Amino acid sequence: MNAPSNPAVAPLDRAAYQRAARVLLNSPLITGTFPTADALPLIRRWAGPLREDLAELFDYRLDLTATTARLSRVRDAFDPSQPARAGAQLDRPFDRRRYAYLCLALAVLGRAGLQIALSELAERVAGEADRIDGLELSLDRQPDRAGFVDAAGWLEARGAVRLADGSARRWVDDPSAGEALYDIDRDVLRALYRPSPVLQHVDTARALLYRPQGVSRDTRRRESAQRVRRALVERPVAYYADLAPGDRGMLRNPGPAAEVAELTGLVVERRSEGVALLDVSGMFSDRRFPGSGTRAQVALLLANRIADRVLDPDAPELTVLAPDPDRGQTWVRALDGAMPRADLITQFADDSDPADSADPANPAGHSVDEGDTVDDPDGAATAGCPLLEDGWLRSTLTELIDSYSTALSAAQVADPARLLDSALALLAELDMIVRVPGGVLARPLLARYRNAVVSVRPAAEPAGLFDMGG
Structure with missing residues (x-):
């Protein structure tokens, strides 16, 4: 089944239009240099039909300026799988401290002139950080400087600031000897910070x-379809078990997935556990998997071993547990517990808690249409996942290290616990596992990588003092 295409897009232009949609959904902020130099002209060419389709299918809003394109998305649930990242290979997820530095840097830059020195920006961010309990930016500490420069680098990559002179890395190594000067792009700054509610009015x-x-039946059905389409483009897999009861029937309907496939050019794959959109172009993801790098390769090997263990008919039966349906609320409570309250304007804050009045059969609080089936004949809501215990994971990683030690660095071999944690974190981000106390729960997507083959290249050995060139 093919969904009807936007009449403003000619059939011969469909591939270019789909590429524009993929670029925008993958990079909600587009500037003259980010993610590529040709991205902004591509989006501007298709701005009209993109604005219509994204609003209709996802309830997203596309805003354009002379130098930016900004897709304002909505979230149905908190998702820890898409962190901001630092490093040349984007292999360092931001921690809370880096996120705080990033937010404070945005605030400082919004009040700055046309240029700012890195040291001045750091000093002003440090002054703001001192006003926040538990946060500090000490310019005398190299780890603090490195975290701050990661936040500045994130802004630089998107064009909010542009290096005019100097080197941020030299400043990190020695602030007395290094300096950097940045030009500030106010259009990009305004596009970056576009909160929907006034944050001082938010108390949860x-x-x-x-x-x-939605009030009417048609409105509720439209919103359900939009939630399902958002799940398809925001998650590696839209599992039935992760959706509210009223949305599972909508996902089983071929229409929403076909409409997203028509917009993006992706391929729909349906399984008994859920629906995935496969990216045959290799360009529609914040990270590729399988991918290069030790972390991704170890994660692939581990996924392969987990899938083999789950599907091994001769092995002892594994314990099966259902992922905690309340883990989203756990994240909410953690965020609420860390939220600063000093500047909260309580008379405007919405202190109603949707969870307080939620239907136990519909804990996500989504509208359920009278025509939708809310009973669960195939057990989607209670589907369990096999548990792989920590001891098995550690011993399996030890075997992998023994087998592939030539491809690992000495530091990785010496710290298997850190290597295991890093690989499991990647699999969790890709929704292949759910981490639980005592182990991990294997999700169905893992089975795709059961027969994966890893090509191992020996790690480069450092040259010895007396090695001679040929």
Whole structure:
């Protein structure tokens, strides 16, 4: 089944239009240099039909300026799988401290002139950080400087600031000897910071999530379809078990997935556990898997071993557990517990908690249409996942290290616990596992990589003192 295409896009232009949609969904902020120099002209060419389709299919809003394109998305749930990243290979997820530095840098840059020195930006961010309990930016500490420069580098990559002179890395190594000067792009700064609610009016993290407003049956069905389409493009797999009861029937309907496939050019794959959109172009993801790098390769090997263990008919039966349906609320409570309250304007804050009045059969609070089936004949809501215990994971990684030690660095071999944690974190981000106390729960997507083959290249050995060139 093919969904009807936008009549403003000619059939011969469909591939170019789909590429524009993929670029925008993958990079909601587009500037003259980010993610590539040709991205902004591509989006501007198709701005009209993109704006219509994204609003209709996802309830997203596309805003354009002379130098930016900004896709304002809505979130139905908190998702820890898409962190900001630092490093040349984007292999270092931001921690809370880096996120705080990033937010404070945005605030400082918004009040700055046309240029700012890195040291001045750091000093002003440090002054703001001193006003926040538990946060510090000490310019005398190299780890603090490195974390701050990661945040500045994230802004530089998107064009909010542009290096005019100097070197940020030299400043990190020695602030007395190094310096950097940045030009500030105000259009990009305004596009970056576009909160929907006034943050001083928000007293719970739930207020940052999308809340259905539907009253009529047709409106509720449209919102359900939009939630399902958002799940398809925001998650590696849209599992039935992860959706509210009223949305599972919508996902089983071929229409929403076909419409997303028509917009993006992706291929729909349906399984008994859920629906995935396969990216045959290799260009529609914040990270590729399988991928290069030790972390991705170890994660692939581990996924392969987990899938083999789950599907081994001769091995002892594994314990099966259902992922905690309340883990989203756990994230909400953690965010609420860390939220600063000093500047909260309580008379405007919405202190109602949707969870307080949630239907136990519909804990996500989504509208359920009278025509939808809310009973669960195939057990999607209670589907369990096999548990792989920590001891098995550690011993399996030890075997992998023994087998592939030539491809690993000495530091990785010496710290298997850190290597295991890094690989499991990647698999969790890709929704292949759910981490639980005592182990991990294997999700169905792992089975795709059961027969994966890893090509191992020996790690480069450092040259010895007396090695001679040929």
